[in-house]
Amino acid sequence: MLETLASEDKEKYQTFWKAFGQVIKEGPGEDITNREQIAKLLRFATTNTDNQIQEVSLEEYVSRMKPGQEKIYYVTAETFDAAKNSPHLEIFKKKSIEVLLLSDNVDEWFIMHLAEYSGKSLQSIAKGDLNLGKLEDEEEKKQQKKLSGDFESMIKQMKGILGDRVKDIRLTYRLTTSPACIVNDEIDMSGHMQRLLQAAGHTTPDIKPIFEINSQHTLIQRLREEQDDNRFAEFSHILFDQAVLVEDGQLKNTNEFVHRLNRLILELTST
Numbered sequence: 001m002l003e004t005l006a007s008e009d010k011e012k013y014q015t016f017w018k019a020f021g022q023v024i025k026e027g028p029g030e031d032i033t034n035r036e037q038i039a040k041l042l043r044f045a046t047t048n049t050d051n052q053i054q055e056v057s058l059e060e061y062v063s064r065m066k067p068g069q070e071k072i073y074y075v076t077a078e079t080f081d082a083a084k085n086s087p088h089l090e091i092f093k094k095k096s097i098e099v100l101l102l103s104d105n106v107d108e109w110f111i112m113h114l115a116e117y118s119g120k121s122l123q124s125i126a127k128g129d130l131n132l133g134k135l136e137d138e139e140e141k142k143q144q145k146k147l148s149g150d151f152e153s154m155i156k157q158m159k160g161i162l163g164d165r166v167k168d169i170r171l172t173y174r175l176t177t178s179p180a181c182i183v184n185d186e187i188d189m190s191g192h193m194q195r196l197l198q199a200a201g202h203t204t205p206d207i208k209p210i211f212e213i214n215s216q217h218t219l220i221q222r223l224r225e226e227q228d229d230n231r232f233a234e235f236s237h238i239l240f241d242q243a244v245l246v247e248d249g250q251l252k253n254t255n256e257f258v259h260r261l262n263r264l265i266l267e268l269t270s271t
Contacts, residue, residue, distance in 0.1 A: 029113035069136030128186035172212035
């Protein structure tokens with residue numbers, strides 16, 4: 001009945017979805033036998049529509065996939081605006097690849113129980129080492145490998161400064177306009193999921209993010225040329241803290257971030 005309603009009267013189905021959508025999203029985890037059928041009923045906001053209305057089905061998404069696209073991409077965040085403006089979307093916008101924008105509290109839970117749809121695996125764009133498969137530009141990949149040697153010394157220095165705040169530091173392929181971002185390892189819980197569990201009173205493991213820097217960004221290029229070790233350290237911490245904040249994360253010491261930023265502003269404006 002719901003499938004018929006969704007196909008024959010999208011406006012009525014949208015009314016139904018607004019009222020019961022979050023309950024339907026519990027289906028893939030609660031009713032494994034009917035997971036595929038329930039997945040057909042799901043609706044999402046995506047970068048294709050660029051608005052908060054959840055009206056795109058997985059079937060529609062798959063029908064619009066790029067030739068050679070092997071995965072259904074998604075990003076999770078605490079709010080729609082945070083998902084819509086995630087720096088992880090930059091390479092996807094550049095290549096016009098549609099991404100599901102997930103911001104309901106239930107999304108982190110349901111996505112754990114829906115590994116694939118129509119033979120296409122679901123992939124977080126904020127986890128693991130980005131691999132776009134056939135959609136990647138081979139020339140861009142060659143350029144990235146070439147640059148990795150140029151930034152090896154800088155990355156080593158940043159690792160010494162940030163220490164156990166990060167699991168790793170590496171050059172990024174996913175950014176085009178932002179200087180840096182944080183990602184989680186493929187096997188790690190997302191930062192958003194950690195915050196949801198903590199808000200519910202659960203204890204979560206201390207997961208270190210991977211810090212990715214954009215070698216094409218002017219800030220990163222200038223930082224590579226910085227000769228003052230103290231200033232290099234200040235900038236490294238600020239870039240990392242900014243990346244955490246962009247992901248709606250929380251800094252353990254906001255006062256330190258503010259003081260560090262103020263020191264740099266005073267130093268730069270006095271010269």
